[in-house]
Amino acid sequence: FLEENFVYTAGSTLVSNGWVAHSGVGTLPPTVANQNLSYTNYPPNAGLSGQTLGNGEDVHRNFAAQTEGVVYSSFLINVTSATTTDAYLYHYATDAELGTDFKARLFVGKDASDNLRFGLSKASGSATTSTPYEYALNTTYLVVLKYEFVDGAANDLVSAWINPVISSTEPTATLTGVASEADIGTSGVGSVAIRQSNAAVTAIFDGIRVTNDWAQLWVAPLVQSLHASTTELDPLACIVDIPSQEIVSYTLYGTNLQGQIVVTAPTGFQVSVSETEGWDTSLSLAPAFNDTIYVRMLADTEGPYSGVITHTSGTATQVDVAVSGDCYPPAVNWNIVQSLVPFTATAGTPSANQSYTLGTTTATGDITVATTAPFELSTTGSSGWLTELTLPYTFNATIYVRMNASAASTYNAEITHNTAEASPASFAISGEATAPAGSYAADLFISEYTESGSGNNKALELFNGTGSSVDLSAYSMKLATNGGAWGTTLVLAGTLAHGDVYVVANAGATAGMLAVSDTTSTITYFNGDDAVGLFKNDVLIDIIGVQGVDPGSSWPVAGVANGTMDHTLIRKPTVIQGNIDWTVSAGTTEENSEWIVLTWTDNTNLGLHTFSPGMEIAATPTFSPVGGVYTTTQNVAISSATVGAAIYYTTNGDIPTELSTPYSTAIAISSDTTLKAIAVKTGYTTSAVGTANYLFPVDVANIAALRASAQGATIYRLTGEAVLTFQQTSRNQKYIQDATGAIVIDDPSGLITSTYALYDGITGVTGTLGNYSGLIQFTPVANPGTATSSNNVVTPAVRTLATITTDDQAKLLKIMNVTLTPSALGTFLATAENIVATDASGAGIMRTFPGADYATTAIPATPMNITCLGGQFGADMQFSPRFLADFEVAGGTLDTPVVVITQVGTDVVLTWEPITGAATYRVESSSDPYAADIDWTTETDADNTDETCTISASADKKFYRVIALP
16 A cells, blocks of 8 residues: 655655655645656655656656556546647556556546546557546546456556545446557556656646555555564574574564565574475565464574564564574584586586595584586596485595586586585586587577467577677577568677577566566567578578568478467577578478477477587477376376487476486376476487476366356366357357356467367367456367267347346347447448447447458348347447348247246246247236137236246136237
8 A cells, every 4th residue: 555645846856755845645735837756766765855856757656566456546636737639647657667668547638628638548658548528627636547457468457537436346437448458567567657748738646545455545544563473582503504403483474564574584594484495584475474484593604693583564663573593613524625627528428537535524424415417426436427425424535526418518516515513515616518529500590489379478599509609799680570571670789608598588478488588679579470580790690481471370390380380499409500591491390300399388498508419319208198188187108219218307397307307107197287308318419308288177067157267377177068159260269158158268379170060069168267358258278179069059148238247248149129320331341340239228339240241231220130149348248240140120020939837836837938039028817818808917927027927826817828029
């Protein structure tokens, strides 16, 4: 929760807490034109007196960054001058330097009569929606902005309220932004900002609040506090560089906290929320934390230690817990004599041995000596080479060391020594493995390419295998889109060492991809049909694709038809130079291609490249059964086509090494698991990492249960059958329905490959739930297979425009006597469009499907009965006709209901099947329908609109009839 008060003023300076001097909370002091605050990335209470305000900049206030849920910001605004061109003056941004990633922008503009209007956009520099000119200058208004995170890309929501009713319940928004505009960056919403984008626009702001709860906008800030169960802990003791055996603890919790709890230990101590792991000098805990803090002593110098463990969170008063202890010298000392120099060797061949002597004084437990690959240890120098040795406490002899690298590169590691009651001892080792003679790379080349279809997880990797460092200033990368000329260009800079890679990622890629990238660039705005080139002194030296040619959607690679789309490509370790002939580079089979093709989700190798020219590559492991969606335990076998290769694997997503679990028998997998494996054989280059993802969905019985499930990464399987009521090529969408509800399947990657006819039954649809501007969507993760039935009958539910609800999303409906308001052209567009519709209940929105068979036909001028699918965008309910045949001229005769009469006790119960086009029904009764003057009496019953009617029996009422009404 954040509340601040500040104002545009001219010639002012920042004072004690980083804001302009402002007396009187809630008072709106006068303003001076053409001046705004400049306050960029300073923390509160930073003592910024004397900082000068500037024009055309932001004033922003940071808070804990939000990457999920909702963020509200409310404030009072008094616009004192405006222009007829809308200008934005408030927005959300990230918590870093503001840059240009502004979202939820609020605009203001005036008409010729000085009437004001407010506008809103999600991301664009101009308002995408605006109020009427119904507000006034020099008048204070209450404004609320909302940013709501929605899973997926380009679908977060923004809203604005002008003078909303102050209550604990969020009302309908005044303005709603366009959800399909770009979402905020991966760091999330971290600040609110005032912006003077036009010097002629001035305003007074006051009472800014930021919170995650609408109700909290209107209440006084809660007092935040921290509570520890003690103020002082019992003393501890440790040996230099060895954690204390004793651990002390206390409980910690907070009340009304809004930000994380930060726990910081003094020198010589560590804290954790576990007795066995996670030890560190500081912790960041959730505001709701209410548990135990464990403390141990770990010091690097002998002597007494004391201090306080501090606890802070937002505006809460700091809480301290005193801790003290003594650090003693070790009882056991090391006798290590070494003078190792950097190792050198040819990749694939062990280096010459080096050695050092090792012993201890008064040791009582086994000695452990360890290092990491490619370095190896031995006590003989001729055999028993391992990365870890366990030696008796009496050991006093020679340790032999060598480097045994399979790929050319520079390596650094440590040799560590441990035994009971001794401080750990270690020293650094290093080495360089060079490629076999004559096998260096001729120049830099593209070593990896990732293209993620409709997403932003795209990256390029360059590799230097030339044997020496390379100045990157002579190199550039260029993008040619859709068969066009070279366009977007990235000029490289810096130096790339031999054996190292340079990664260029899309700014919207995952955190894992960004963590290994060297830069971000729009050069990565490629799709599978775009060419990417590497240039040296503006001469092409390597390429993905063919510049000047548009292949449609992608180029084949290594026999994979869509190789450059939705795939990761890795250059084989034997490749020593780029290739400007893409046909030769891509190849036609796995054997003659320069590339290894993986799924686009496999970024295991990004940030590193295996380079071993002249050596045969061990075949990448394969898995049986392959990764996919399963409902029962799978016994997964791993194999490599390289005979005699050893296989090592991991099940936690880590990159496997020769220290990982060796594969021997099939692995039983019964929960969501990422299985990765490598193949290793002496004389061969280690294989690329093979990856398979095994997913086990949560079963749901019907669509109603599915729609009620949590949205996000959870995978669900619809066990019941659903009937296909519509499908379109746009995003490969399918509309399915069962007796409980309906839902849209949004399949932009085309994972459903089975072919279905209209009204086929589909069983076992599997995927994740998401939300696009209020419309619940189901994104598949697997192909459900062939239809399980066909020619099903789905009767449209009759609705009026006023009675369409969220429960009708994707459901087959029929709306009677609808009048459409034609556009200026008078015909349906080939693209999707909104058309105003009216019926007796009021007005609504008809949303057309792109490329429908009614495109370019005349919009009906007479009332129509329209079969359609329910839809929603934001707060607006919509309906969408599927085909031209879904339109029928209103006014036809309704079918006669077929009535079944039963007696239940003393009641008569009438039931009948729904009549297409009926909005309601009239039920009548008579004592004698054959009389000359039949006396039919209208019956009333609360159920007579849903195909059933219960009537108390009467002695003189023996005959009944039901009439369908439009």
